[in-house]
Amino acid sequence: MKTVNSITELRSVLKSFRDKGLTIGFVPTMGNLHQGHLSLIDAAKHHADVIVASIFVNPMQFGVNEDIDNYPRTLEQDQTKLIAANVDVLFTPTPEIVYPKGLDKQTFVEVPGLSGSYCGESRKGHFRGVTTIVCKLFNLVQPDIACFGLKDFQQVQMIQTMVEDLSMPIQIVPVATKREVSGLAMSSRNSYLTATEKQQATHLYQTLQWVKHRLSESQDFEHIEMIARSKIDASGMRTDYIDICNAKTLEPATVEDKELVVLAAAHCGKARLIDNIQIELN
Incomplete structure (x- = not known):
């Protein structure tokens, strides 16, 4: 597995795969990986030749007094799991790379209607941050397919709507929620x-x-x-x-x-x- 953190290197690596006619599957994550994330990797393998994962704790989707500073960051353990899962490329950008102008000057993407209810009502601005980062990662990776877990059903609906509305040539593959033996959804x-x-x-x-x-x-x-x-x-x-x-x-x-x-x-x-x-x- 090749780990890259610069946009230039990411595009260079992915171009080499595309030049060979290989299809690209993408699994965006915020890290601290568990079996639920790995099930997304497994699903992507059924749809694409090359698997790309990203780990980025996205500041735009965290609101005031939310847990971004305490959000678990376990990069070394995550890399070990992704290598074992035969992921080809891991993209690990910093906020400075993703948002070079800062959050206040960043263009954003917002899905009307869906983004204001349920989790959108409880976490103001959360889904704006989600759709903006997913759109940006889609532009960087340009995958043929992308896998998202159905644990966040609303998020999957919003990403599907965004892809349709913006005419993105990407197939969204929803993946069933992985659960502990107790029934608790993995998170x-x-x-x-x-x-x-x-x-x-x-x-x-x-x-x-x-x-x-x-x-x-x-x-x-x-x-x-x-x-x-x-x-x-x-x-x-x-x-x-x-x-x-x-x-x-x-x-x-x-x-x-x-x-x-x-x-x-x-x-x-x-x-x-x-x-x-x-x-x-x-």
């Missing part, structure tokens, strides 16, 4: 959790499963959401939101909708955890 932020909090955190997915079961019996969405919030809070976590949505538009679900997604976020100790479950009604 870099799980490292913030104590043993007790890890046990509490399992109630987030358990509640999503309960919602799925209840929706097979009733479509009283508001009542189900209210009980779901109380279940999460009773576990010791603090609910940010839990909403039953149309899986394609992310608008609040109606009784006519058959493809649903339940989006949830909750605070557990120092961590803010997100999860979701997709549901098809008969």
Whole structure:
């Protein structure tokens, strides 16, 4: 695996692959890699000849009082995992390379509508930072395909919308959420959790499963959401939101909708955890 941190070197390395007619798959990350990230690498291998990963803790997607300074940075361990996964190129730029003018003067990309709800409402400016960095990395890597985990269902929807709206010749491959044996969705932020909090955190997915079961019996969405919030809070976590949505538009679900997604976020100790479950009604 070749690790590069300059834009010039990245483009030079990738040109050599393109000149051979090889297709490029891309997996952008913020590092502190776990099995969920590695499942994205595995998925990319099914679609492309050359695999590129990036590690960049993106300051634009962190808000005031969020955890960027404490966000786990484990580059050496991450490189070892990526080498074992047969990644071809790792791009590790600094903020100065990505945002040479500084954040205040950086052109940004924003997806209207989707970016202001759910996590966008709780974390103002977060999705602007996500779509801007993904757009910039897409311009740098110019991949044929890019893989994103469905743990952040809203993020995947936004990136797909951005690619479509901006006519980017990139196939977005959504990849199923990887979970611990307990059901807890794998996340870099799980490292913030104590043993007790890890046990509490399992109630987030358990509640999503309960919602799925209840929706097979009733479509009283508001009542189900209210009980779901109380279940999460009773576990010791603090609910940010839990909403039953149309899986394609992310608008609040109606009784006519058959493809649903339940989006949830909750605070557990120092961590803010997100999860979701997709549901098809008969």
